[in-house]
Amino acid sequence: MGHGVKRKEDPRFIQGKGNYVDDVKLPGMLFLDFVRSPYAHARIKSINADKAKALPGVVAVLTGKDLVPLGLDWIPTLSSDKMMVLPTEKVVFQMQEVVGIVAEDRYTAADAVSLVEVEYEPLPAVTNPMKALEPGAPIVRPDKGTNHVFHWEVGDKAATEKLFSGADVVVKQELYYPRIHVSYMETAGCVADFDQVRGHLTLWMTTQAPHAVRTVAALVTKIPENNIRIISPDIGGGFGGKVYVYPGYIVAAVASIVTGHPVKWINDRSDDQPSTAFGRDWHMTAELAAKKDGTMLGVRIKTVSDHGAFFGDANPSKFPAGLFSICTGSYDLKGGFAEVDGAYTNKPLGGITYRCSFRVTEAVYAIERMVDVLAYKIGMDPTDLRMKNFIPSNKFPYKSIFGWTYDSGNYTAALKKAMDKIGYWDLRKEQAEKRKKGELMGIGVSSFTEIVGAGPSAQFDILGIKMFDSAEIRIHPTGKAIARFGTKSQGQGHETTYAQIIAEELGLPIEDITVEEGDTDTAPYGLGTYASRSTPTAGAAAAMASRKIRDKARKLAAHLLEAREEDLVWERGKFYVKGSPERAKTIQDIAFAAYTNHPPGVEAGLEAVDYYDPPNMTFPFGSYICVVDIDRGTGQPKVRRFVAVDDCGNIINPLIVEGQIHGALAMGFGTSFLEEIKYDEDGNVFGANFMDYLIPTAVETPKWETEKTTTPSPHHPFGAKGVGESATVGSPAAFVNAVVDALSQGGIPHIDMPLSPWKIWNALKEKGLAMEA
Amino acid sequence: MEGGKTKMHIAVTLNGKKYDADVEPRLLLVHFIRENLGLTGTHIGCDTSNCGACTVLVDGKAVKSCTVLAVQTNGKEVLTVEGLAKGGKLHPIQEGFWEKHGLQCGFCTPGMMMAAYALLQKNPSPSEEEIRRGISGNLCRCTGYVKIVESIQYAADKMMMAERKMEVPAK
Amino acid sequence: MKGGDDAKVLAGGQSLIPLLKLRLASPTRLVDINGIPGLEYIRESGGYLRMGALTRMADLEASDLIMKRYPIIHDASVEIADPTVRNLGTVGGNISHGDPANDLPAIMLALEAEFVAEGGSGSRTMKAEGFFVDTFTTALNHNEILTEIRVPMASPRSGGSYLKLEKRIGDFAIAGSAVQLSLNSRGECERLGVGLTAVGPTAIKAKKAEEALKGKKLTDEGAIRRVGELAAEAASPTTDLRGPADYKKEMVKVLTIRSLKRAYQRAQRGGM
Numbered sequence A: 001m002g003h004g005v006k007r008k009e010d011p012r013f014i015q016g017k018g019n020y021v022d023d024v025k026l027p028g029m030l031f032l033d034f035v036r037s038p039y040a041h042a043r044i045k046s047i048n049a050d051k052a053k054a055l056p057g058v059v060a061v062l063t064g065k066d067l068v069p070l071g072l073d074w075i076p077t078l079s080s081d082k083m084m085v086l087p088t089e090k091v092v093f094q095m096q097e098v099v100g101i102v103a104e105d106r107y108t109a110a111d112a113v114s115l116v117e118v119e120y121e122p123l124p125a126v127t128n129p130m131k132a133l134e135p136g137a138p139i140v141r142p143d144k145g146t147n148h149v150f151h152w153e154v155g156d157k158a159a160t161e162k163l164f165s166g167a168d169v170v171v172k173q174e175l176y177y178p179r180i181h182v183s184y185m186e187t188a189g190c191v192a193d194f195d196q197v198r199g200h201l202t203l204w205m206t207t208q209a210p211h212a213v214r215t216v217a218a219l220v221t222k223i224p225e226n227n228i229r230i231i232s233p234d235i236g237g238g239f240g241g242k243v244y245v246y247p248g249y250i251v252a253a254v255a256s257i258v259t260g261h262p263v264k265w266i267n268d269r270s271d272d273q274p275s276t277a278f279g280r281d282w283h284m285t286a287e288l289a290a291k292k293d294g295t296m297l298g299v300r301i302k303t304v305s306d307h308g309a310f311f312g313d314a315n316p317s318k319f320p321a322g323l324f325s326i327c328t329g330s331y332d333l334k335g336g337f338a339e340v341d342g343a344y345t346n347k348p349l350g351g352i353t354y355r356c357s358f359r360v361t362e363a364v365y366a367i368e369r370m371v372d373v374l375a376y377k378i379g380m381d382p383t384d385l386r387m388k389n390f391i392p393s394n395k396f397p398y399k400s401i402f403g404w405t406y407d408s409g410n411y412t413a414a415l416k417k418a419m420d421k422i423g424y425w426d427l428r429k430e431q432a433e434k435r436k437k438g439e440l441m442g443i444g445v446s447s448f449t450e451i452v453g454a455g456p457s458a459q460f461d462i463l464g465i466k467m468f469d470s471a472e473i474r475i476h477p478t479g480k481a482i483a484r485f486g487t488k489s490q491g492q493g494h495e496t497t498y499a500q501i502i503a504e505e506l507g508l509p510i511e512d513i514t515v516e517e518g519d520t521d522t523a524p525y526g527l528g529t530y531a532s533r534s535t536p537t538a539g540a541a542a543a544m545a546s547r548k549i550r551d552k553a554r555k556l557a558a559h560l561l562e563a564r565e566e567d568l569v570w571e572r573g574k575f576y577v578k579g580s581p582e583r584a585k586t587i588q589d590i591a592f593a594a595y596t597n598h599p600p601g602v603e604a605g606l607e608a609v610d611y612y613d614p615p616n617m618t619f620p621f622g623s624y625i626c627v628v629d630i631d632r633g634t635g636q637p638k639v640r641r642f643v644a645v646d647d648c649g650n651i652i653n654p655l656i657v658e659g660q661i662h663g664a665l666a667m668g669f670g671t672s673f674l675e676e677i678k679y680d681e682d683g684n685v686f687g688a689n690f691m692d693y694l695i696p697t698a699v700e701t702p703k704w705e706t707e708k709t710t711t712p713s714p715h716h717p718f719g720a721k722g723v724g725e726s727a728t729v730g731s732p733a734a735f736v737n738a739v740v741d742a743l744s745q746g747g748i749p750h751i752d753m754p755l756s757p758w759k760i761w762n763a764l765k766e767k768g769l770a771m772e773a
Numbered sequence B: 001m002e003g004g005k006t007k008m009h010i011a012v013t014l015n016g017k018k019y020d021a022d023v024e025p026r027l028l029l030v031h032f033i034r035e036n037l038g039l040t041g042t043h044i045g046c047d048t049s050n051c052g053a054c055t056v057l058v059d060g061k062a063v064k065s066c067t068v069l070a071v072q073t074n075g076k077e078v079l080t081v082e083g084l085a086k087g088g089k090l091h092p093i094q095e096g097f098w099e100k101h102g103l104q105c106g107f108c109t110p111g112m113m114m115a116a117y118a119l120l121q122k123n124p125s126p127s128e129e130e131i132r133r134g135i136s137g138n139l140c141r142c143t144g145y146v147k148i149v150e151s152i153q154y155a156a157d158k159m160m161m162a163e164r165k166m167e168v169p170a171k
Numbered sequence C: 001m002k003g004g005d006d007a008k009v010l011a012g013g014q015s016l017i018p019l020l021k022l023r024l025a026s027p028t029r030l031v032d033i034n035g036i037p038g039l040e041y042i043r044e045s046g047g048y049l050r051m052g053a054l055t056r057m058a059d060l061e062a063s064d065l066i067m068k069r070y071p072i073i074h075d076a077s078v079e080i081a082d083p084t085v086r087n088l089g090t091v092g093g094n095i096s097h098g099d100p101a102n103d104l105p106a107i108m109l110a111l112e113a114e115f116v117a118e119g120g121s122g123s124r125t126m127k128a129e130g131f132f133v134d135t136f137t138t139a140l141n142h143n144e145i146l147t148e149i150r151v152p153m154a155s156p157r158s159g160g161s162y163l164k165l166e167k168r169i170g171d172f173a174i175a176g177s178a179v180q181l182s183l184n185s186r187g188e189c190e191r192l193g194v195g196l197t198a199v200g201p202t203a204i205k206a207k208k209a210e211e212a213l214k215g216k217k218l219t220d221e222g223a224i225r226r227v228g229e230l231a232a233e234a235a236s237p238t239t240d241l242r243g244p245a246d247y248k249k250e251m252v253k254v255l256t257i258r259s260l261k262r263a264y265q266r267a268q269r270g271g272m
């Protein structure tokens, strides 16, 4: 471990031999496309598909009414709510699927879509969650009778009140974390193939959690779970957006049952962006209380969250607001209180997606932004203020006021390293000089604490299924191995990382280990890959299963070496007899013996399964520093440098970890400066394709400078913590802090993301800082 | 695109092999490659010509194959990712992406490599800035681009060395 | 050209095919003009810079002549879309599309270009001014094809500049300002062309701004500012995803002033 091994999965990808869902081609396969709603909220008066049906090549037309007898017009969401598959009465967001068209090819299906006539009676829409919670607002979900989804709170309200009223300083700021879309490069899609003779459904689909989908599918379709096979082939990015179950999957399955043909559904980008799961949309009012000297006392955050028309967040069940209670961050606080009210609006579902570690993005953004607001208020350098309030490294394991036990951390070391690398104090000098010349530059810091690896089964389940994960390893007679997992890589390089873990634990060469995921017929049950959980859970399971194999190998070696088990010593890849290292058997010898010469009383074979239920979450952390220059004429920001120091415990493959950090930083950059899905009051969606929803290109994306510190997790089998989301979680505050820092001489406390040039320019203008050219 | 289903005959050389086909005039090149010819290395990431996942070379120029009609390539030569490796040997660009971790999910990768291929044909030793501009029509959501830039630099070095008939020194 | 009113010319296809894919347009017939020989060239002759309508934008970018003598066009050629789109997108298509967000129309207005069209009834030449009738509508008749774009040859004491403000590279402009300046022997403004991108239903020729500097020195900061202000007055942007209207208007001023200063620098250096 700890080596930047080249990835095992790459040869197929670089030769165009990946197998993504749109690459699956079956004989007689039909294509599914959708008629979508032009309205955000409207009653469906009639649907006339006669012209579409008459078009040569059109095979079937499916509406909500066709799904009713199957009980599939609504299906359960991951948050114990339900969602429409196809509407029977009304549509609840613009671009909602209304009619499914099945045709011989995608061109014909698209032609037919334009021939369907749907008559709507528009209803008043509600797109602002605060307004949705006001009395008299249009009701999105008559079945619920209210737009209020849930109330959640944590902390002691009264005690926090007292803490705040006794504080020297209280800063307060409204912070909106906009609605964004993960924009994986491969849109959602599937191929459904129902075998009418066997009553068996095979579904190739873009999912990060194939087993959970199989169970849910069995429950809703009544097809026995052993007759459903979910195959998640190569996935072109997921980032949380492919945990959800979308209408397309269900309608494709039904269409295959109805037509007797395999049916493919692939979302066009302009359909995917406005109808699949969004991230965030979180309206916060945050407060921080402190002493004059900068000692932080407490935090208070009130949030209204927008969930669209269905509460479908891919949440652990007991956490409707995700893990937002990590919002005390890296600081040793006395008290706090946080509450969230969820609202239904006329938008698609989502919330928990986009590499957020279950709302940790929002939590970290709030605390790291507020620390800066406080720093300016009391005139303290933001790094000094952080250093002063960090949880000291000797206080770990640390119990946070909201009940988490942080496993390990050394926050000062990470921030110090970032400051040294970027030359923090020199930059501050440069900034002062630039100011004299009338130039604007800003330096932004973010020292985040993540919480990943969900999770311990006492607290964590999704729809009742506990959030363990699994590994199954089989060693073949010739010493080669196959390992299967309940997780599903979408680019994280599991085929390499897991092989490295097993190689390390069993002393096998990496190339002798095949890793498979994503086929529910072969892989052991697991909850899938999201929220940076794979290394903490399935990675741990790989280590534990390997150790089980080693235990058995010891028995076999004892037999082969005619020695006692306790006299054997394990050394990477072999057992030898204590004191006589020449009497040794390699793992390959042992594997062969497991099938050819196993001792009485020991089962043949060499394999193990492990379902790993983590004892605690892991708490990766880091410090990021960003330097930005601002054009006073246009408000255009330019990120000049970005240093990221991450600590994710022990690292299996530094190359892959670095790649994960880079990618997540770029997403944080996109979130901070470019991305937003917007709605007007009538519910019209803007930013719903790649022309209008701008994700970063290579040109503006900064040249990331990464470093690490290593503070192993004490409770993980090899001290790893997980890293996939640290940088989306940690970086937005650094970007925003940098821009606000640049404007700080004007006393501008905050600008909401995305930091478009006009928002910055408006702030400059208001404070008399804008230039005419 | 509506329109009659009258088909047109085209002859296209793809990765050195000649194909004859009757296609609808509205058929996009990317669908012709993926569906008619069954080469699925060329991907589709958007419907607004913004992502570059579909990038291929037509007569030596990088184009977005979702923004070209198949009939427009009649009589032309098309190169896709499947045509990069020669005789079982990876192209230096492929090696670079593997060596430098220039890919994660791999979805943007074929298009990205084709854009890089075209860039290096025009400019064999591009600066970092030139590489970044050269691939600005190709979006990647996974890598944050730094490693893609390094991959292309690796390929450029390797191709220069090969040009000079020198071996790449061991790392 | 056959095919009736509903037929569409297909040049680079980089605007038309995306529209067809999204079904925003559905002509029954496409007329591919890529096979017409002799429409890809960039050369100076007869007092003009002449560009064949099928000249690819990538060729503009690669042209030494453009870089050295018409930097205003070079500025745009590296900012339009991305290199892959520019490999196919044509100069003629960029202009004929009539999209106010396209970059070349404003430049053509600043340069006082002329367009040569061939149609059923022969050939005619139109001025850039007046060519852009409305969004996606130009003075071209249905049966006409734009064949040549010609720009008065750059004089030694002239310089041009195009500045495009964009949210992200490859995106259409928030606003763009094209400025072409000729100086007289005393170093005063002899002629000024100002064209604006993405701030109205068509590309805009800011005529008052063009007049404001006549006979003035380019060291006159007040006069330069006035040009910016008048350009902003000529703009009638709308609020959209690329920014609020008032911001775009302000940016026309900022960009025009900057563009003018850069054009002046270039004019002093003999156009470069």
Ligand SMILES: Cc1cc2nc3c(=O)[nH]c(=O)nc-3n(C[C@H](O)[C@H](O)[C@H](O)COP(=O)(O)OP(=O)(O)OC[C@H]3O[C@@H](n4cnc5c(N)ncnc54)[C@H](O)[C@@H]3O)c2cc1C
Residues within 6 Å of the ligand: B048, B049, B050, C008, C009, C010, C011, C012, C013, C014, C015, C016, C017, C018, C033, C053, C054, C079, C080, C081, C082, C085, C088, C089, C090, C091, C092, C093, C094, C095, C096, C097, C101, C102, C103, C104, C140, C144, C145, C146, C147, C170, C171, C172, C173
């Ligand atoms: C992702 C993307 C980003 C883009 N960004 C920009 C940008 O930032 N700035 C910018 O300026 N452009 C941008 N474009 C548009 C691009 O520059 C187009 O290529 C160009 O506007 C049209 O040229 P074309 O040759 O491709 O025309 P086509 O798409 O072939 O045609 C466009 C229209 O013009 C007509 N037409 C074309 N040629 C002629 C002719 N010779 N005579 C008569 N009619 C003709 C066609 O009938 C059609 O109506 C972008 C395009 C894409 C796909």
Ligand code: FES
Residues within 6 Å of the ligand: B043, B044, B045, B046, B047, B048, B049, B050, B051, B052, B053, B054, B055, B064, B065, B066, B067
């Ligand atoms: S598929 Fe996105 S540009 Fe072609």
Ligand code: FES
Residues within 6 Å of the ligand: A185, A236, A237, A491, B102, B103, B104, B105, B106, B107, B108, B109, B139, B140, B141, B142, B143
């Ligand atoms: S590697 Fe996934 S989009 Fe580039």
